[in-house]
Each structure stands twice: as C-alpha cells, then as structure tokens.
Amino acid sequence: xxxxxxxxxxxxxxxxxxxxxxxxxxxxxxxxxxxxxxxxxxxxxxxxxxxxxxxxxxxxxxxxxxxxxxxxxxxxxxxxxxxxxxxxxxxxxxxxxxxxxxxxxxxxxxxxxxxxxxxxxxxxxxxxxxxxxxxxxxxxxxxxxxxxxxxxxxxxxxxxxxxxxxxxxxxxxxxxxxxxxxxxxxxxxxxxxxxxxxxxxxxxxxxxxxxxxxxxxxxxxxxxxxxxxxxxxxxxxxxxxxxxxxxxxxxxxxxxxxxxxxxxxxxxxxxxxxxxxxxxxxxxxxxxxxxxxxxxxxxxxxxxxxxxxxxxxxxxxxxxxxxxxxxxxxxxxxxxxxxxxxxxxxxxxxxxxxxxxxxxxxxxxxxxxxxxxxxxxxxxxxxxxxxxxxxxxxxxxxxxxxxxxxxxxxxxxxxxxxxxxxxxxxxxxxxxxxxxxxxxxxxxxxxxxxxxxxxxxxxxxxxxxxxxxxxxxxxxxxxxxxxxxxxxxxxxxxxxxxxxxxxxxxxxxxxxxxxxxxxxxxxxxxxxxxxxxxxxxxxxxxxxxxxxxxxxxxxxxxxxxxxxxxxxxxxxxxxxxxxxxxxxxxxxxxxxxxxxxxxxxxxxxxxxxxxxxxxxxxxxxxxxxxxxxxxxxxxxxxxxxxxxxxxxxxxxxxxxxxxxxxxxxxxxxxxxxxxxxxxxxxxxxxxxxxxxxxxxxxxxxxxxxxxxxxxxxxxxxxxxxxxxxxxxxxxxxxxxxxxxxxxxx
Amino acid sequence: xxxxxxxxxxxxxxxxxxxxxxxxxxxxxxxxxxxxxxxxxxxxxxxxxxxxxxxxxxxxxxxxxxxxxxxxxxxxxxxxxxxxxxxxxxxxxxxxxxxxxxxxxxxxxxxxxxxxxxxxxxxxxxxxxxxxxxxxxxxxxxxxxxxxxxxxxxxxxxxxxxxxxxxxxxxxxxxxxxxxxxxxxxxxxxxxxxxxxxxxxxxxxxxxxxxxxxxxxxxxxxxxxxxxxxxxxxxxx
Numbered sequence: 001x002x003x004x005x006x007x008x009x010x011x012x013x014x015x016x017x018x019x020x021x022x023x024x025x026x027x028x029x030x031x032x033x034x035x036x037x038x039x040x041x042x043x044x045x046x047x048x049x050x051x052x053x054x055x056x057x058x059x060x061x062x063x064x065x066x067x068x069x070x071x072x073x074x075x076x077x078x079x080x081x082x083x084x085x086x087x088x089x090x091x092x093x094x095x096x097x098x099x100x101x102x103x104x105x106x107x108x109x110x111x112x113x114x115x116x117x118x119x120x121x122x123x124x125x126x127x128x129x130x131x132x133x134x135x136x137x138x139x140x141x142x143x144x145x146x147x148x149x150x151x152x153x154x155x156x157x158x159x160x161x162x163x164x165x166x167x168x169x170x171x172x173x174x175x176x177x178x179x180x181x182x183x184x185x186x187x188x189x190x191x192x193x194x195x196x197x198x199x200x201x202x203x204x205x206x207x208x209x210x211x212x213x214x215x216x217x218x219x220x221x222x223x224x225x226x227x228x229x230x231x232x233x234x235x236x237x238x239x240x241x242x243x244x245x246x247x248x249x250x251x252x253x254x255x256x257x258x259x260x261x262x263x264x265x266x267x268x269x270x271x272x273x274x275x276x277x278x279x280x281x282x283x284x285x286x287x288x289x290x291x292x293x294x295x296x297x298x299x300x301x302x303x304x305x306x307x308x309x310x311x312x313x314x315x316x317x318x319x320x321x322x323x324x325x326x327x328x329x330x331x332x333x334x335x336x337x338x339x340x341x342x343x344x345x346x347x348x349x350x351x352x353x354x355x356x357x358x359x360x361x362x363x364x365x366x367x368x369x370x371x372x373x374x375x376x377x378x379x380x381x382x383x384x385x386x387x388x389x390x391x392x393x394x395x396x397x398x399x400x401x402x403x404x405x406x407x408x409x410x411x412x413x414x415x416x417x418x419x420x421x422x423x424x425x426x427x428x429x430x431x432x433x434x435x436x437x438x439x440x441x442x443x444x445x446x447x448x449x450x451x452x453x454x455x456x457x458x459x460x461x462x463x464x465x466x467x468x469x470x471x472x473x474x475x476x477x478x479x480x481x482x483x484x485x486x487x488x489x490x491x492x493x494x495x496x497x498x499x500x501x502x503x504x505x506x507x508x509x510x511x512x513x514x515x516x517x518x519x520x521x522x523x524x525x526x527x528x529x530x531x532x533x534x535x536x537x538x539x540x541x542x543x544x545x546x547x548x549x550x551x552x553x554x555x556x557x558x559x560x561x562x563x564x565x566x567x568x569x570x571x572x573x574x575x576x577x578x579x580x581x582x583x584x585x586x587x588x589x590x591x592x593x594x595x596x597x598x599x600x601x602x603x604x605x606x607x608x609x610x611x612x613x614x615x616x617x618x619x620x621x622x623x624x625x626x627x628x629x630x631x632x633x634x635x636x637x638x639x640x641x642x643x644x645x646x647x648x649x650x651x652x653x654x655x656x657x658x659x660x661x662x663x664x665x666x667x668x669x670x671x672x673x674x675x676x677x678x679x680x681x682x683x684x685x686x687x688x689x690x691x692x693x694x695x696x697x698x699x700x701x702x703x704x705x706x707x708x709x710x711x712x713x714x715x716x717x718x719x720x721x722x723x724x725x726x727x728x729x730x731x732x733x734x735x736x737x738x739x740x741x742x743x744x745x
Numbered sequence: 746x747x748x749x750x751x752x753x754x755x756x757x758x759x760x761x762x763x764x765x766x767x768x769x770x771x772x773x774x775x776x777x778x779x780x781x782x783x784x785x786x787x788x789x790x791x792x793x794x795x796x797x798x799x800x801x802x803x804x805x806x807x808x809x810x811x812x813x814x815x816x817x818x819x820x821x822x823x824x825x826x827x828x829x830x831x832x833x834x835x836x837x838x839x840x841x842x843x844x845x846x847x848x849x850x851x852x853x854x855x856x857x858x859x860x861x862x863x864x865x866x867x868x869x870x871x872x873x874x875x876x877x878x879x880x881x882x883x884x885x886x887x888x889x890x891x892x893x894x895x896x897x898x899x900x901x902x903x904x905x906x907x908x909x910x911x912x913x914x915x916x917x918x919x920x921x922x923x924x925x926x927x928x929x930x931x932x933x934x935x936x937x938x939x940x941x942x943x944x945x946x947x948x949x950x951x952x953x954x955x956x957x958x959x960x961x962x963x964x965x966x967x968x969x970x971x972x973x974x975x976x977x978x979x980x981x982x
Contacts, residue, residue, distance in 0.1 A: 319792070320791075320792035320793060320794065321761075321791070321792065321793050321957060321960035321961050322759070322761070322793070322794065322960065323759070323761070323812075323813055323960070324759075325960075326813075326959075326960050326961065326962065327841060329961075329962070329964070330841070330911075330962065341967070341969065342964060342967065344961055344964060345792050346791055346792055346887060346957065346961075347790070347791055347792055348792050351789065351790055351791055351792060352789055352790060353790045353791070353887075353888075354790060354946065354949075355888060355950070359888060359889055360887065360888060360889065361885040361886065361887060361888065361889055361965055361970070362887070363969075363970055414755065415755060415759075416755055444755045444756070445755070446755055446756030446757075446758070448758070483755070483756065483758045483759050484755030484756045484758065484759055485755065486755065530755070531755055531759055532755075532758075532759050534813075535811075537840075537841065538810050538813055538840045538841045538842065539810045539811055541810065541836075541840040542807060542809065542810025542811075542836065542837070542840055543807065543810070547840060
C-alpha cells in the first residue's frame with residue numbers, strides 16, 4: 001500500500017489588539033457601557049419608534065466599533081501529512097542483558113526486530129542507544145551488541161533530530177523502560193515532532209531478586225586508616241531472611257556481614273576496611289545467589305580506592321646528640337609529608353649532670369610505649385648511632401624484627417654505638433639488616449673516604465643523583481668525603497650495596513658496603529655505615545653552593561623504605577581506573593629488577609585475575625631495552641574487581657600488580673524490573689502507540705509513521721481595512737444626525 | 746687536667762668541636778681555654794661527644810663548613826671584617842651552622858658590642874638581631890634555665906638571629922668564657938659577679954644548653970616533651 005500525502009487545514013481565530021483577550025474584554029465592557037448610556041438618554045423621547053431606531057443604531061455602532069478595535073484575525077494553516085520512515089531505537093544498555101525465560105531481553109528484542117525489519121517494504125532506520133545513540137546496519141542487529149553502561153532515552157530521542165534521521169516520521173522505541181534518570185516532560189516530547197511508538201521488553205512483574213543497589217565510599221583513602229562503606233541492598237519481594245554480604249579484594253575475603261531487610265525490602269550495611277597497600281586497590285561486594293534469583297548480575301558490585309599515605313610516621317632514635325642526627329632530623333621535620341617522633345639520649349648513666357632531676361628538662365626514654373604499644377603505628381624506625389643495651393631494650397629487638405618481616409621499615413645509621421659496636425651482631429636485628437655484622441673489634445675505621453657507587457647500582461633511585469648514570473657517578477665525585485665508617489661484613493642474601501668503600505674489603509674480598517638495602521619478608525631495611533652523611537649537605541654546600549644531594553638521597557631513601565609507589569621498580573599503569581565491559585584497555589608496563597635495571601626482553605606473563613584470584617586472561621609480554629612495553633587488552637565482560645599481575649616466566653610471585661574495576665554503569669541493574677509506565681507516557685504524549693510486549697508489535701506497514709509538513713499560513717483580517725473604518729464613521733454619523741433631529745445631544 | 750680522652754664517635758673528626766672564630770684586630774681570644782673548658786663540661790654532663798682540642802678559623806676559610814658550630818668572642822672593638830668574611834658568616838649560617846657570640850668586655854666598654862652589631866647587621870640585616878624570648882627552647886634544651894648569666898650578671902636576656910625557623914646566632918653579653926676559664930693551676934681564672942659559684946654553675950648550664958640546642962634545635966618543643974617539662978616548671982620556686 002502506498003501512502004499518499006494528505007493535506008489538511010487548521011484554522012484559528014485570534015485578536016490582534018495589544019493585550020489580546022484581556023483588552024478585548026475591557027473594550028467589550030466599554031462598548032456595553034456606551035450602549036447602556038445611549039439607551040438611557042432615549043427615555044425622554046415620546047416616540048417609541050424613534051426610541052427603538054436610535055437604540056438599535058447605538059447597539060450596532062458600538063458593536064461595530066468594538067469589532068474594529070479588537071481586530072479579529074483568522075489564521076489558516078495548511079499542513080501536509082507525508083509518509084515518513086520508521087526509526088527503530090533499540091535499547092542496548094546493560095539492563096537488557098537480564099534474562100527473561102530462556103534468553104535475555106536483548107536477544108528477544110533482536111529476534112523480533114529482525115523479522116520486523118525483514119518484513120518491512122520501506123526499511124526502517126536502525127539505531128541502538130544506551131549512553132549515546134549510534135546507527136547500525138542490519139547485519140549488526142544481533143544479540144552480540146556491546147552493552148552500554150547507561151540508559152538515556154530522552155537524549156537518544158532528541159539526537160534523532162540529526163540529518164541522518166531527517167525523514168523520520170515515527171520512532172519505534174524498543175526498551176525495558178529502565179531509565180532511572182529520565183523525567184517525563186510532555187512539552188519537550190511534543191516538540192520532537194514525531195510519534196513515538198513504544199514496545200516493552202521484559203517482564204514488568206516483580207521477580208525474585210536480591211540486589212546490591214548502591215555502594216557509597218570515598219574514592220580516596222589513607223594507608224592503614226579506616227575507610228567507611230555504606231551498602232544498600234534491596235530484596236524483591238521483601239524478605240525476612242537475612243543475607244550475608246562479603247567484601248573481597250584480590251581474591252581474599254576481608255569480612256562478612258549479615259544484612260536484614262525491612263518491610264519494604266530495603267536493607268543496608270556499614271562496613272569498614274583498612275587498606276594495607278598504597279596505590280589503587282579494587283574491591284568487590286557480593287551476596288550469595290539463590291537458585292531463583294532472577295538477576296544474579298546485581299548480586300555483585302565492585303569499587304576501588306586510591307590509597308595514599310596521609311603522613312609517613314617516622315621514629316628516629318639517636319644514641320646521643322650529634323651532627324648527623326641533627327641534620328637528618330631537620331630534614332625530616334621540614335618535610336610536610338613526614339610525621340616525626342624523635343628521641344635523643346641526652347644523658348647516659350656515666351654522665352654527671354651536676355643537677356637534680358627537677359632542674360633538668362630530661363624525660364624518661366619510653367621504651368615500652370614506643371616498642372610495645374605503638375611499634376606498628378610507625379612506618380619507619382631509624383636507629384642513629386644508638387646502642388640498645390643500656391636501656392634494657394633487648395626484649396624489644398625481636399618485636400622490631402617481626403615488625404619488619406610483616407611490612408615495616410628499619411634503618412640503622414652508623415657511629416660508634418651502632419652495628420657491631422652496638423652489640424647488634426647476635427641480636428634479631430642483625431638478621432634483618434642488609435649486611436652481616438662483626439661480633440668483635442675492630443668495629444670502626446676513622447679514615448676519610450669517598451664512597452663509590454657500584455656500576456650495577458647506578459640506576460637505584462637512592463643513589464641516582466642525575467638521570468644519566470654517567471652524570472650521577474660524576475655528581476658523587478663532587479660530594480664531600482665522609483669521615484669514618486663502621487666495619488661491616490658481606491651482604492646478606494637478597495641485599496644490594498648502593499655505596500661501597502674505596503679501599504676496605506670484607507672477609508670475602510668484596511668492597512665493604514657503606515650503604516646497603518634489603519627487602520626481608522614484607523619489609524625493607526637500610527644500613528648506612530657512617531655517622532658523617534651530614535657532610536653531603538653543609539660541607540658540600542660550602543664547597544659547591546649546593547646541598548641538594550643530601551636532601552635528594554634522604555628523600556629517596558625515605559620513599560624507598562616506605563614503598564612509595566613512585567619508586568616501584570616494576571609498575572603497571574592503566575589508562576583508566578575503571579572500564580565498561582569488553583571495552584579497550586591500554587596498559588603500560590615498566591619492568592626493572594631490584595637495582596632498577598631494565599628487565600628485557602622477556603618473555604613475561606601478564607595475567608588478568610578476578611576477585612577470587614582466578615585467571616581470566618593471560619598474554620605473553622616482551623619489553624624494549626628500557627624495560628617498557630605497551631599492550632592493549634579487552635576488559636572482561638563481567639562487572640567486578642580485577643587485578644593485573646605481571647610475572648617473570650616460571651615465577652610464582654608477581655613483579656607488579658594493579659587493580660582495576662569493570663563497572664556496569666552503576667545503577668543499571670539495581671532495579672531490574674521492566675518499567676512500562678514511562679514507555680506508555682512517551683507514546684501517549686506524542687500520538688504513538690504502546691505495545692506491552694514484543695509479540696504485540698505489528699508489522700511496520702501497520703504503524704502510523706506519517707509526519708506533518710507545513711505548507712504555509714494565511715491570515716484574514718476583514719475589520720482592519722479602510723472600508724470598515726468608513727462604515728464605522730457612517731454608522732456613528734447617522735446616529736448623531738438622528739439624535740439631533742430628535743432633540744438629543 | 747681533664748682526665749683521659751675517651752674518644753667516641755667514629756674517631757675524633759666527627760665529634761662536636763667548639764671552633765673559635767679568628768679575626769683581625771680586636772682580641773679574638775679573650776678567654777683562651779673557655780671553649781675547651783665548655784667542651785669538657787658538655788662531655789661530662791651529657792651524652793654529647795665533644796672534641797676538647799679546638800681550632801681557630803677565619804670566616805672566609807672554605808673549611809669553615811667542616812663543622813657546624815662556631816664560637817666568636819672578644820673584649821674590645823674590632824675593625825670591620827672583610828666582605829669575604831661577612832659572606833662566609835652568612836653562608837655558614839644559611840647552610841645550617843650555629844654561632845655563639847660571647848662578649849667578654851668590661852661592663853662599661855661597648856667597643857666589642859658595637860663591632861658585633863655592625864658585623865651581624867652587615868651579614869643579616871639591620872633588624873636581624875633581636876631579643877630571644879624567655880620561653881625559647883634554648884633555655885630548656887638540657888637544663889631549665891630561667892635567666893642567662895656568665896661571669897657577669899649582665900642583661901636578663903640573650904639576643905639572637907633566627908634563620909629558617911631556628912635560632913642560628915646567639916649573642917651573650919655575660920662573658921660566658923670568663924666563667925669557664927681556668928688558669929694553669931686549674932683554678933677558675935675569674936671571679937663571677939655578683940653571684941659567686943652558684944652563678945658560675947648557671948653559666949655552665951647556659952653553655953651546655955647552647956651546645957645542646959645547636960645539636961637538637963627545637964627537640965624539646967616536641968609535643969611529647971611538653972607535659973614533662975610543664976610539670977617540672979610548675980614545681981620550681
């Protein structure tokens with residue numbers, strides 16, 4: 001059937017007088033007043049015939065004057081209805097993946113639309129929408145459409161005003177109606193100028209479902225500081241049975257909590273988690289999926305935190321006031337990112353202060369408070385030329401040992417009370433240091449020396465004074481020589497020397513380490529076998545006008561000891577923190593060994609693991625000479641928290657890890673029930689038809705799809721002409737003459 | 746005289762030296778063994794490792810930065826120092842050094858005082874030298890000192906110059922060295938006025954405090970110490 005264009009006319013009466021209807025009413029009242037007054041004046045006439053004639057003239061004149069004043073116009077619009085195309089707008093948001101029966105809503109919709117399209121003589125334009133609108137060819141109309149993270153119906157409808165949909169006469173909106181952001185605005189919809197037919201996809205009847213509706217958490221968090229989460233759940237229908245809400249990260253269960261629902265089916269939980277790792281961490285919340293849960297996809301939600309350190313808590317204990325401790329303390333105190341607690345041993349048992357205690361400002365050294373109650377609150381403990389024995393601290397040394405193995409950081413700085421001279425050789429502290437210690441004299445060497453950076457350590461950030469290795473080594477030559485060194489023995493397994501003595505050697509013949517580092521267990525330790533590093537500051541500044549090397553070395557040492565992510569030797573960086581399902585991920589890799597030398601070429605293994613530690617994807621990586629590689633991955637389909645882990649081939653422990661989240665647009669699955677009300681309102685407001693199911697959708701030829709085309713307007717204003725004005729003058733003139741003949745004014 | 750030298754630190758070179766400033770004209774060593782005597786007292790009374798034998802150095806000498814503590818004394822006017830010496834003093838302080846200036850002049854002789862003020866004004870500006878607040882941590886860095894005294898009672902205050910949040914120069918007009926110095930027989934070389942030996946002890950305490958402040962700066966201001974110190978202050982008459 002070929003639809004022919006049909007034209008129609010629309011007429012409208014309006015008044016051209018300024019003020020419109022209001023002024024018309026006012027003028028009508030004036031006209032009535034004129035009539036009434038004129039008739040009143042006729043009461044003195046004897047002739048009834050004359051009275052009736054003059055009254056009639058007054059009425060006609062007043063009415064004619066009124067009509068001329070209000071200027072009525074007739075506007076005739078001619079509109080032609082011409083056939084238009086149907087534009088099919090298919091909802092491809094994530095809620096369309098909810099299963100109804102044997103397959104999901106999207107599959108049902110695609111199957112019906114394929115037939116709808118194929119049976120149409122005038123082929124509809126096809127679009128999908130979610131967050132945005134996109135045209136698709138017939139060949140792409142399949143259930144494999146990439147789901148969108150949101151549903152924005154009004155945006156989709158207004159976008160169809162573009163050129164590619166200029167001949168659209170009607171829109172067929174195929175959706176489950178789940179648009180949590182749309183507010184129904186009839187005027188906006190009418191201005192679209194097209195009919196909107198709607199088809200409901202999905203079952204509007206409430207189904208059994210427990211959903212995690214909302215998760216509220218601060219995006220930023222501080223290391224080892226509690227982070228509060230608020231989780232809202234919904235049960236359909238309202239359930240009296242509590243559910244267990246689980247919080248996980250990197251495959252490990254953090255905690256469970258029980259959630260009870262109220263009579264409306266709403267439940268909530270407040271949880272606390274304490275991040276133990278710096279950088280980005282991904283977490284997931286989940287409730288168990290019952291067999292009859294209609295939408296298992298909303299039983300899980302993922303989120304992530306950017307964990308930074310609020311302040312680095314450092315404990316500095318100095319065995320006696322000395323220049324090395326003084327300058328280090330000044331440096332640490334001037335750093336706003338450091339929270340420093342210092343203890344100087346100002347007096348020993350051998351000192352005679354010549355004053356009673358109340359004339360001294362000395363306080364007891366609170367060993368129990370520091371090393372028992374508050375030990376784990378410190379990020380870094382520094383012993384600077386400090387001997388433990390006079391202060392009955394032997395019982396705390398195993399605690400410091402364990403603190404390091406469990407992730408703490410410890411540094412021992414030299415002097416004649418330190419290392420072997422401090423009797424540490426036979427203590428648990430010796431086991432965590434980077435170097436072995438002598439247990440008999442001599443313990444120190446007094447000669448001045450210029451420490452050397454081993455070539456293999458030139459890239460380590462603690463001793464890297466310049467980006468280029470050659471410049472860095474030259475910068476070291478410009479530093480003021482140190483005065484005296486503690487004698488230490490060879491490196492322990494897994495330790496590295498960053499500075500070595502130019503002449504002294506260990507028993508194995510290797511250069512004696514002066515500055516060394518190690519990562520025992522989960523912690524980090526540093527040993528600096530001298531008490532004159534302050535010369536790198538003041539003395540070098542005096543010679544060369546630049547004290548920055550001292551500051552740089554200690555800044556880097558602090559960052560390395562505290563595992564600052566900026567100094568990670570191996571790093572995974574993603575272009576985003578969260579992704580939509582199956583979207584592209586760009587991943588940059590930097591691989592260096594523990595001395596920060598580039599690791600290349602590989603192969604290395606990059607694994608994608610879900611929140612239960614299960615592998616989801618894996619690929620082999622090769623790096624360039626700088627130890628870098630860039631790869632593109634496809635994000636997993638299932639919304640959850642994931643971890644990228646980088647391994648050397650055959651290694652069990654990863655070189656680096658990075659969390660990310662695949663999100664489903666947040667609220668798309670929070671309430672899975674189809675929403676027919678919104679679709680029905682769209683159709684009613686625009687003159688379209690609403691179909692409550694896909695099976696009720698007729699063929700394209702039976703869907704009205706004409707669109708109105710304006711052929712122009714014509715305006716008729718008969719009382720605006722000169723003749724009307726002349727007629728008015730004649731009427732008033734005749735009345736005036738007859739009234740004068742009758743003796744009236 | 747001072748007992749065996751127990752050298753701690755790693756050798757003598759990193760011990761704390763109270764190094765004297767040498768300058769032309771005037772009298773840079775009015776109390777020749779005051780620095781040594783103070784070093785000895787610090788060593789005896791505290792855990793600080795001091796070097797008893799101290800050296801002298803000019804402010805223009807590039808080796809002035811080898812050790813962060815200088816002692817500048819005199820008892821009469823001295824001519825203006827050279828520009829290199831003034832610059833050396835400024836750089837020494839700016840790079841972290843600490844200077845004790847000790848006026849050993851008789852009470853009615855202001856020559857040294859005027860020379861010092863001229864020097865400090867050239868190095869740090871005319872308004873730099875100011876009274877040190879009586880609550881400053883230097884008065885409780887080891888001992889609780891309520892008033893500065895030396896060989897003489899002098900003014901009830903110290904003066905000083907603050908740089909980058911720390912007291913970098915301390916100026917005493919109390920002849921501290923005069924209270925410390927001994928003669929060749931080991932007797933104190935000068936009587937203290939008017940307070941006798943108790944005043945000398947207080948002068949030593951001030952000296953110890955100055956050295957401890959140079960090494961620990963505002964350590965005693967740290968929060969953890971405040972309650973202890975407050976309790977002690979409250980208990981004293």
